[in-house]
Amino acid sequence: QKEVEQDPGPLSVPEGAIVSLNCTYSNSAFQYFMWYRQYSRKGPELLMYTYSSGNKEDGRFTAQVDKSSKYISLFIRDSQPSDSATYLCAAPPRGSYIPTFGRGTSLIVHP
Amino acid sequence: SAVISQKPSRDICQRGTSLTIQCQVDSQVTMMFWYRQQPGQSLTLIATANQGSEATYESGFVIDKFPISRPNLTFSTLTVSNMSPEDSSIYLCSVEGPSGVGGSYEQYFGPGTRLTVT
Numbered sequence: 269q270k271e272v273e274q275d276p277g278p279l280s281v282p283e284g285a286i287v288s289l290n291c292t293y294s295n296s297a298f299q300y301f302m303w304y305r306q307y308s309r310k311g312p313e314l315l316m317y318t319y320s321s322g323n324k325e326d327g328r329f330t331a332q333v334d335k336s337s338k339y340i341s342l343f344i345r346d347s348q349p350s351d352s353a354t355y356l357c358a359a360p361p362r363g364s365y366i367p368t369f370g371r372g373t374s375l376i377v378h379p
Numbered sequence: 380s381a382v383i384s385q386k387p388s389r390d391i392c393q394r395g396t397s398l399t400i401q402c403q404v405d406s407q408v409t410m411m412f413w414y415r416q417q418p419g420q421s422l423t424l425i426a427t428a429n430q431g432s433e434a435t436y437e438s439g440f441v442i443d444k445f446p447i448s449r450p451n452l453t454f455s456t457l458t459v460s461n462m463s464p465e466d467s468s469i470y471l472c473s474v475e476g477p478s479g480v481g482g483s484y485e486q487y488f489g490p491g492t493r494l495t496v497t
Contacts, residue, residue, distance in 0.1 A: 276419055302485070311383070311471050311488025312422065314478065356422065365475055365484045366412070369422040 271295045274357055274370030283379050287344040291357035291370050294338065298359035301333055302367060303342045306354045315355075316342070347377045381406055381476050383489035391495045392462055399458045400492045402472030407452035412473040412486070413445070422471070428455050462496045469493050 274291045281287055289303075300319045304312035318324045318331045318340075332341040340357050354374050358367035382405040392398050402411065413425040425445055428434040434447040448456045459466050469491040478485040 270421065272421070309490065309493075311473075311490050312486075313488070314485040317478065317485075365486075366424060366427075367486065371419065371421050 270370075271298075271368045272357060272359060272370040274373055276371050276373060278374040278376055280376045280378065281347055283347060283349060283377055285347050285377070287347045287351070287375060287377075289342040289344075289355050289357075289373050289375065291340040292338055293340065293359060295359070295361065295368075296338075297362040298368075299362060300359065301331070301340050302358045303329075303331055304356040304358060304369075306356060306372065308353075312356055344375075347375075349377050349379055351375060352377050380479050381408065381474050381487040383472055383474065383487060385472055385489040385492050387492060388490065389493040389495075391497060394463055394496060396462055397458055397460045398462065398494060399456050400470055400472075402455045402457070402489055404453045404474055408474040408476070409452070410475055411449065411455045412475075413447065413455070413457045414471040414473060414488075416469040416471060416491070418468075425457070425470075459494065462494075464496045467494055467496045 272293045303315045305315045306312040316331045318333050321333050321335045324331045328345045330343040354372040356372040357370045360367045384403045386401045411428045416422050424437050425440045426434040426436045428447050428449040430449045430452050446458045471491045472489040473486045475484050
């Protein structure tokens with residue numbers, strides 16, 4: 269079992285939809301979680317950090333962590349075609365800053 | 380944040396040959412990282428390269444196949460040796476730096492090198 273599991277998609281939604289992207293993890297030592305966004309032919313860039321269970325909001329993006337079920341979510345409100353990208357969840361093991369990545373979910377927002 | 384460039388951006392290579400990928404960072408960094416991103420697979424760490432010492436390889440990756448150089452604090456190379464079609468992948472260079480989104484540190488990535496082996 270991979271430490272961070274993510275459905276690769278693709279997930280196709282119309283512009284304006286609410287998008288839900290999800291990951292599960294198996295390593296209880298993960299202390300914080302990250303979402304990276306990767307546009308086509310670009311490297312990943314960090315979108316959001318979450319340290320604890322609960323929600324963290326940043327503009328149209330909300331990251332949610334449920335440590336009891338080892339479940340991570342990223343919600344995108346009022347999705348835009350410019351949100352079309354691959355979203356990777358990631359978490360570093362205890363004592364390291366180097367994250368373990370999920371496979372990424374490809375999101376397509378069509379006008 | 381760090382700005383990272385990679386050369387080449389893409390290449391098509393013959394089986395059995397080798398390709399050296401260059402990574403340049405706009406600031407001095409202690410550690411540089413090399414990742415592989417195969418189609419449909421996780422971003423996987425190949426090795427960590429510190430200036431002045433041997434690179435540290437992750438399980439499943441060996442120096443003979445992926446030799447790395449780190450001659451100074453802003454530059455590194457990764458060579459993919461004796462290539463086979465299974466080496467077709469995107470190879471990404473990365474550095475660690477203070478996070479711009481509220482965390483402690485984050486990985487900054489280059490644009491990647493898209494390698495196809497025929």
